[in-house]
Amino acid sequence: MEPTLTFFSGFGINDFWFLGEAAMRTMWISILSITLGTLFGVLFGWILYEGKLTAALTVAPVLDVFRSVPLIIQLVLFYNFAPIVGLNLDAFASGVAILTIYAAALVANVARGGIEAVDRSMRRASRSLGMTYWQDLRYVVLPIGGRAVFPAWVGVALGVMKDSALVSVLGYVELLKASQILITRTQEPFLILSIAGAFYFALSFPISRYAASLEKRWAQ
């Protein structure tokens, strides 16, 4: 048999597992950055609500920058310039860092909206029962405001999950990057992108279904 050099080979079952593994990475980076981003975002939202002038001069402009500059630019800038200030983060850590700040910037405004959604007289009622400021926030504002803006938050979370595809530009092999690698090898972009798309759908769909059922339960 004549030895032949082949550049391309077809899509096999191993490649499917390769994509599956990459989907797990997409999920992992999304869960981390959405969770952290939500925690920071709620804190920033609270500062925006309570801080007024201070917030307008400090947090607000920073959040505006992160909300307005395209994510891909933020990622490339951060990944390449962080080492200059001594931050040697790998692609994964850089991705999580930027996605977290990006998510936090989006969640901050959602969270502020949530606090604003709770009527002032509702908060006076809870304070009149002897609740402290923090008890009022924890037991009244968080559940009521949280429910009011929950659909908006789900939108942000799903958006961040899809935007995590951009971390591929740093070389992190998540779902999109894995697809690109396979496309280069198999030359079957239609098949592979369809599978990758199906994976993204499989990640988002349960979230939106679960969110919808929660909303339905709360509406009762």
Added chain:
Amino acid sequence: MIEIRDLHKYFGALHVLKGIDLDVQKGEVLSIIGASGSGKSTLLYCINGLEPIQQGKVAVDETNVHAKSTDINKLRQKLGMVFQQWNSFPHLTALENVALAPRIVKGKPRAEARDIAVKQLTHVGLGDKLDVYPSALSGGQQQRLAIARALAMEPEYMLFDEATSALDPELVGEVLDTMRLLAEEGMTMICVTHEMGFARDVSDRVAFFHQGVMEEIGPPEQIFGQAKSEHTRKFLANVR
């Protein structure tokens, strides 16, 4: 006893309360009447420290409400308040609405807080609505829920801020009946109200507020029978 001395309250440049002097004794039911914007609701907010004051003093059982050293959250446990908007917590059942504050503010165990809630909801006639969410209650029922919620803190005073003003006319009666019940039980009450029948029949004293001044105070027979002030007579002639 609630003592109010030379109380002045401003909202910006607006002088809302212009030197109020008033004592409310334990067990007394005081109704405050007057036109909208006369400062009656603001007075209630000043009594439980929801609004800061600019001059004068409010003391509840000899504790200065607006002193920095006062633990206002502790003091508010003595002062139940019911608002015009009933403000039931929409995410909690009737039972949880009432049990929440005893549990987190007073630190009562869950079971005990539950017992208190059952007792107070039964007290206001909502004993059959324990597990119902506020959205399934009528306005009158939600307002009674708010009364039960305030009572669950075992307050010594109850402040009612136009508790029936936001209700449909056919629902006013049930809330007034609940307030009457409390009065008969000896609760100390300050009721800002537009319900002249309630003020006349239930109160020990009635105060008439006019443009930030307590124009006149006295037993209902005096206010509704032979009011001394021209403004009082004019107001009563218009609301009847």
